[in-house]
Amino acid sequence: MKSIWTESARIPGRNPLTGNKRTEVVVIGAGMAGILTAFYLQRHGLHVVVLEANRIGSGQTGFTTAKITSQHNLIYEKLVRTTGEETARLYGKANQLAVEEYGKLIRRYNIQCHYEQTDAYLYSVQESEVLSREAEWAARLGLPASFVRETGLPFSVHGAVRFTGQAQFHPLEFLRDISAGLTIFERTKVLKVQGHEVVTDKGVVKAEKVVFASHYPFVNFPGFYFAKMYQEKSYVLELEPVNSLKGMYLGIDERAYSFRNAGDKLLLGYGSHRTGKAPKENPFTTMKRAGEHLFPEAKEIGKWTAQDCKTLDGIPYIGPFSSLRPDWYVATGFGKWGMSSSMVAAKILSTQIVGRKTPYDEVFSPKRHHFKAAAGTLVSHGMQSVKGLSAGTVPGAVNCPHMGCRLVWNRYDKRWECPCHGSSFEINGKISAGPAQQGIPFID
Ligand SMILES: Cc1cc2nc3c(=O)[nH]c(=O)nc-3n(C[C@H](O)[C@H](O)[C@H](O)COP(=O)(O)OP(=O)(O)OC[C@H]3O[C@@H](n4cnc5c(N)ncnc54)[C@H](O)[C@@H]3O)c2cc1C
Structure with missing residues (x-):
């Protein structure tokens, strides 16, 4: 599959890992989250190795629409209601600072990535009440938000929330430049992580800390990300x-x-x-x-x-992977807002890894429990997973190598998809998205 970005940027190739290595931090995955995290870790003076199964930016980052914004659909009123005003304020602040940080980096390093500052609009042609409340909450939380009735769309709207000073860019041109000074091994797939040993198909890297920036973490235990x-x-x-x-x-x-x-x-x-x-x-x-x-x-x-x-409550999981693995970290669950969230993750994880705290640690902590915000999704996700797993026991079913759920053919996207955790496979059986880490046999 190709996108506007994969067709118009060439990121110089990196060699696969050869033999065994030792480093301070291993980052698994060279998408926006992994590259930015490695970049800030290196700026903190750490020795970092990035391991990428495929190519830099070849995961979801190559297929995003690359809006850099703290306007994350209808989120602020919901967060205030379900997690409280302070959590909502910190969520908004972390993302708005992330939007601004992109601008600073791009100017400082003169990165040519078609970066443009522009406004972001959330619109409806049917109603305005919910948007007006969202605008009010977002503004009250300190975000550059207002309710408007005019947009640049070629049709009239009932109302819209406008966030000023947001941005858009070419994500792969950005990654090409920001990754230039990093140690990255491409076509090097991590097979398992045993404590401080990251075992790949090309060799073993020993590290003091490990960051999972592989989109969906592929390790099931500990962490239990498949359940959430x-x-x-x-x-x-x-x-x-x-x-x-x-x-x-x-x-x-x-x-x-x-x-x-x-x-x-x-x-x-x-x-x-x-x-x-x-x-x-x-x-x-x-x-x-x-x-x-x-x-x-x-x-x-x-x-x-x-x-x-x-994620269950709509907030990404950024922070220590699990209490059982204090030296592992994770950045995932961006809910289609991975440009600003990757920057939030990079700032939080690089700070935590050098032993300091940020004001945002608790908001994004994978250990948090926002029952009010998470309950509905927890039930529906649990039911979907049970359904997919039991369908997987039917003889002749095409099963997902991750946990055995029955795969479903998506005729529009021409892929096999797992309704439990979202792994997907091309028609020839090749894996196109995790958490599964291997393909399936070709099905005629
Ligand atoms: C249609 C769509 C539009 C979107 N538009 C926007 C938008 O406008 N703005 C926005 O903010 N967000 C948007 N998003 C979300 C955003 O694209 C993602 O959140 C973001 O790209 C995720 O980045 P990542 O680094 O976490 O994952 P990825 O880019 O997928 O990177 C993960 C990397 O890990 C590698 N990997 C996986 N397993 C292993 C392994 N075992 N060993 C080594 N490497 C491994 C993969 O090969 C991959 O390169 C959109 C999402 C969708 C679906």
């Missing part, structure tokens, strides 16, 4: 030329779209669903129709899918 995280897939259509729309938009209505421009191209997003639960209607067909209606001058020039991890 699922994945959601979305579909993206690339249209050209579109000169009439600039900036970043996300709809909250049931059949709403996400928009962002990339020069004179438009990325249209739609069709979010739990991985393994594709809708009846083809999301690409729906988007094509919308594209033709809204931008009749434009042609479809590309399309792709991506998926991201969703």
